[in-house]
Amino acid sequence: MAKDAGLATGALESVPVSLLDGCTDFVYKGGPAPDQTRMTAEAATEARYKDLNAKADAAEGKTPAPAGTLPPNASAKDAAAAAAGAAAGAKDSAATAKLMADATQSIADMWVAREAKDKAFLATGRVSFAATGLRELVAPAEAKTAEGIGAGTTLEALQQAYGAKGLQLAKSGKYVMPVEGQQGWQYEFTVDGDKVAGMAVVNRDIKCA
Structure with missing residues (x-):
C-alpha cells in the first residue's frame, strides 16, 4: 500500500x-499529536549521523604513510622537514581517529533515537x-x-x-x-x-x- x-x-x-x-x-x-521536540531531535541526530559517516568514509584509507628513515648524511634542514612532516601526520591521524570515534557515536545515537520512537508509539x-x-x-x-x-x-x-x-x-x-x-x-x-x-x-x- x-x-x-x-x-x-x-x-x-x-x-x-x-x-x-x-x-x-x-x-x-x-x-498522539506530533511531538515537535522529539522530531527536531531526530532530525538533528540523523543529520549529524549522515555528515560524520560521510566524512569518515572519505577519510578512510587516507592516513599518511609513516616517514622513511633519514640517511646518515641528512642535513639539519632535511631533519627539520621530516620532523614537521611527522608532526603533521600525527595531527592528521589524531583528527581521523576522533572523526571515526564521533561517527561511531553517531551510529549509537541513531539507535537510541529509533528505540525512543518505537517506545513512544x-x-x-x-x-x-x-x-x-x-x-x-x-x-x-x-x-x-x-x-x-x-x-x-x-x-x-x-x-x-x-x-x-x-x-x-x-x-x-x-x-x-x-x-x-x-x-x-x-x-x-x-x-x-x-x-x-x-x-x-x-x-x-x-x-x-
Whole structure:
C-alpha cells in the first residue's frame, strides 16, 4: 500500500509523527499529536549521523604513510622537514581517529533515537511508509491476533501460541515470526518482563530511503 492510499482510508492522522531514517510515520485516528521536540531531535541526530559517516568514509584509507628513515648524511634542514612532516601526520591521524570515534557515536545515537520512537508509539501504534510503500504496522494496545495474542499476553502464552510456527528470539530482544504467505514480512513481539508490551508486522527488507 502506498502512503497516499493509506491516508485515503481515513484510518490515520494526516500529519506525520516521525521522519526518522527517511520513512514517514503516522498514528491511527485519535492517536498522539506530533511531538515537535522529539522530531527536531531526530532530525538533528540523523543529520549529524549522515555528515560524520560521510566524512569518515572519505577519510578512510587516507592516513599518511609513516616517514622513511633519514640517511646518515641528512642535513639539519632535511631533519627539520621530516620532523614537521611527522608532526603533521600525527595531527592528521589524531583528527581521523576522533572523526571515526564521533561517527561511531553517531551510529549509537541513531539507535537510541529509533528505540525512543518505537517506545513512544508502542501502545498507541503507528504506520510507517517507505518511499516504495507500506513498511511497518505497529498495532494499537487493544489489537489482538487471531490467537488472542496482544499487549498484556504472558510470554508463556505467546510461546504456546506460536512456538511451533517459527517464533524465535531475535538479537533485537524481540520475538519474531514470519507472516505465512507474505514473503519478507514478519510479526515482531516486544516483551517487557514476562508479558507482551506491543506487537508489529514489518518488512525489514524494505528500506526507508
